[in-house]
Amino acid sequence: MSRFETIKVGDRAELTHVITAADVEKFVDLTGDDNKIHVDSRFAGTTPFKKPVVHGMLGASFISTIIGTKLPGDGALWFSQSLEFIMPVRVGDEITVVAEVKNKFERERIIELQTDIFNQNRQRVTTGTAKVKIVEQLVEEPAESLESLKxxxxxxxxxxxxxxxxxxxxxxxxxxxxxxxxxxxxxxxxxxxxxxxxxxxxxxxxxxxxxxxxxxxxxxxxxxxxxxxxxxxxxxxxxxxxxxxxxxxxxxxxxxxxxxxxxxxxxxxxxxxxxxxxxxxxxxxxxxxxxxxxxxxxxxxxxxxxxxxxxxxxxxxxxxxxxxxxxxxxxxxxxxxxxxxxxxxxxxxxxxxxxxxxxxxxxxxxxxxxxxxxxxxxxxxxxxxxxxxxxxxx
Amino acid sequence: MEANRLKQVMARIFGVDVSAIGDDASPDTIENWDSLRHMNLVLALEEEFGIELTDDQTVEIMSYPLIKIVLSEHGIEI
CATH class of the missing domain: 3.40.50.720 (NAD(P)-binding Rossmann-like Domain)
Structure with missing residues (x-):
């Protein structure tokens, strides 16, 4: 049975992650986005947020992790995503990223996912919808024997x-x-x-x-x-x-x-x-x-x-x-x-x-x-x- | 100097040449190091270095390296 066929509407996957200062530093290194609202406590203190706010896309990047590794996993081609950042995320917050299958489109082999991110207080901080095409392998890999896996x-x-x-x-x-x-x-x-x-x-x-x-x-x-x-x-x-x-x-x-x-x-x-x-x-x-x-x-x-x-x-x-x-x-x-x-x-x-x-x-x-x-x-x-x-x- | 002094005490007690007392000397390398001579070694060390070993230390001196450590606890550096 192909991966697309095994997925049902209502299937869910989630992961949790504690956002650290190191995460923010790595994100800045990677993207170059050193906007002071994210990295400068003194600057952030002068804004309505009072403290630095974690890049929204840092949290959203874990949607990629869920789609690429869990639902649907290997073969996922993530081609559409809507996002709404509802609440700020801070360093030290534990985020839970949840994806749930809302629709399947048989002909195109596409699934639509509701993607939400919650903080440790179960408040929704980010919400959106993803569309993912499932690309199947043309040739199946031979099943590995029990003995060969070391x-x-x-x-x-x-x-x-x-x-x-x-x-x-x-x-x-x-x-x-x-x-x-x-x-x-x-x-x-x-x-x-x-x-x-x-x-x-x-x-x-x-x-x-x-x-x-x-x-x-x-x-x-x-x-x-x-x-x-x-x-x-x-x-x-x-x-x-x-x-x-x-x-x-x-x-x-x-x-x-x-x-x-x-x-x-x-x-x-x-x-x-x-x-x-x-x-x-x-x-x-x-x-x-x-x-x-x-x-x-x-x-x-x-x-x-x-x-x-x-x-x-x-x-x-x-x-x-x-x-x-x-x-x-x-x-x-x-x-x-x-x-x-x-x-x-x-x-x-x-x-x-x-x-x-x-x-x-x-x-x-x-x-x-x-x-x-x-x-x-x-x-x-x-x-x-x-x-x-x-x-x-x- | 102190090392030579210690080895001479051990050689005398165990009845061997001082050259037989290596830096790893222990009952495994000196056949004569039996329980009786071990007690004689305790008395000889106390007399030679003017110290009094505790009950624990009389058990702990199980090798040349351990004797050095116990003597260092009495301020005698080998």
């Missing part, structure tokens, strides 16, 4: 372990989606490093604690590489020693957000993609501290990682019938920036107490991830591979 999404790819994991999976033949949060430069450098070896990768930005942001990232990965067969969650919070008596709940929340809310959002986004192919591998990074006496003063980290271990096993049971495995890699203290603040004495003592007499290296962890991501690990789920040099043996 796409790995590495969340937290700019960290010490994430970088090693991404590099290893690229060596294993995966097209690798490199997620970063704020380390754009580090991600770009990793991309260059992998690409220079003739391997395939691309960078994707997302805030792992924001479900919409994670969904948008996964959508973008699917569009870029055709799917996601492996998702590796290396995201974590920098570990800092803190006594229980000095902890605030926000310390706990930040670890729970990244580890649990992040894993939840990531899984919610990738599972439908994996289910469609009845194949998937989800790999979460935990820590040996969840399985042995933990060191003192790491309560938020240990709590969140223990929760992630429970989450992974519970998810593994639910997803197994769909052909999706969920496993964990549990490293001991690993020689990365994450332990930069750990005293040298602690590192040396940890190595001295480890049967294999050293700390884990990121490539040790990457090796275990590589195995769990491989065909050879197809009958393993809910399992933990401990990469700790023998510190914990169960």
């Amino acid at each position: 796409v790995a999404l590495v969340v937290g790819a700019t960290g010490g372990i994430g970088r090693a994991v991404a590099t290893r999976l690229a060596e294993d033949g995966f097209a690798v989606a490199l997620h970063y949060h704020s380390g754009r430069e580090a991600a770009a450098e990793l991309q260059r490093s992998i690409s220079n070896n003739g391997q395939t990768c691309a960078t994707f930005q997302a805030d792992i604690v924001n479900p919409e942001s994670v969904q948008a990232m996964v959508d973008a990965v699917v569009r870029k590489f055709g799917g996601v067969s492996v998702a590796v969650n290396c995201a974590t919070v920098k570990v800092a020693n803190c006594k229980f008596s000095q902890l605030d709940w926000k310390d706990m929340q930040s670890h729970l957000d990244v580890n649990i809310k992040g894993a939840f959002s990531l899984s919610r986004a990738v599972v439908p993609v994996m289910q469609a192919r009845r194949y998937g591998r989800i790999i979460n990074l935990t820590t040996q501290y969840t399985e042995s006496t933990p060191p003192a003063e790491l309560l938020p980290y240990v709590t969140a990682k223990a929760a992630l271990a429970g989450f992974s096993r519970a998810l593994a049971v639910e997803l197994a019938p769909a052909g999706i495995t969920v496993n964990m890699v549990s490293p001991g203290m690993t020689d990365t920036d994450l332990i930069a603040d750990v005293p040298e004495k602690t590192r040396l003592m940890t190595a001295a107490k480890t049967p294999l007499r050293r700390l884990a290296k990121p490539r040790d962890v990457a090796g275990a991830v590589s195995y769990l991501a491989s065909e050879d690990a197809g009958f393993i789920t809910g399992e933990t591979i401990r990469v700790n040099g023998g510190q914990v043996m169960l």
